[in-house]
């Protein structure tokens with residue numbers, strides 16, 4: 001994060017001052033340089049086991065979400081993606097393993113503190129009846145409000161910007177339940193953005209969105225990561241959009257992570273078969289240079305014998 005690294009730089013300067021400030025100018029090179037304290041990853045799951053009642057879904061999952069990157073979680077229906085997201089966001093308590101937020105066990109942090117750092121949009125959220133879009137988006141500001149201190153100007157700016165990013169400003173005064181599924185989904189995204197957290201977890205945010213709006217949303221998420229240093233973990237079902245926008249793809253099956261890495265390394269026909277049991281070719285679009293998966297039910301064996309489309313050129 002820009003701000004975080006700035007703070008760290010100042011800290012190091014201070015440490016240099018403390019170490020060397022009173023030492024004559026000729027001697028510093030003989031002193032060892034002070035070690036830079038390693039910054040813990042923003043969000044890590046270690047050996048996570050989680051599920052519902054007696055049913056175990058996650059089975060020893062390890063995941064470190066890369067800071068300032070867009071990580072996309074893929075996997076077949078029921079593979080445990082939402083369960084992993086909920087466990088990482090503390091909505092679900094793991095039966096074993098730990099989640100660390102900025103190096104501290106997330107279950108030892110208070111709710112407000114977590115909500116100021118991590119925003120999650122679950123699958124299929126529902127809003128109280130009659131709530132306007134502006135009110136819904138304003139709910140994203142709750143973690144920043146205190147009884148004795150409110151920053152109305154900052155709240156209003158965050159709400160305005162979030163609505164603009166998600167392109168819902170024109171609906172601001174309308175009731176959420178009078179919107180289409182796609183419009184409503186964008187309002188929820190705006191609510192998470194209004195929370196202004198560095199970490200954003202989104203569970204299938206493109207549901208109900210038309211393709212153009214899906215692309216716009218992924219462009220926005222990519223900008224949030226690459227230009228604003230936010231850390232994003234997003235569940236998607238669209239393989240091609242995932243391969244086009246992810247810095248890291250995490251592929252789950254049966255409650256475990258089977259593959260993870262940059263799309264050029266893991267978005268392969270063999271991995272799509274192993275994770276999704278999907279017969280497909282992975283080709284590179286000659287114009288965008290992006291990887292594209294083309295399902296080939298029934299023709300896979302013949303198609304993959306063609307070297308022109310079989311391999312994934314880096």
Ligand SMILES: Nc1ncnc2c1ncn2[C@@H]1O[C@H](COP(=O)(O)OP(=O)(O)OP(=O)(O)O)[C@@H](O)[C@H]1O
Nearest residue numbers: 052055057075076077078079080081082083084123
């Ligand atoms: N609240 C719940 N109570 C009981 N079982 C649940 C609950 N939520 C999910 N499950 C079960 O846990 C397993 C994993 O579900 P999960 O929602 O994590 O999968 P997913 O990969 O997100 O699936 P999808 O792509 O369909 O959204 C599934 O077998 C599901 O039936």
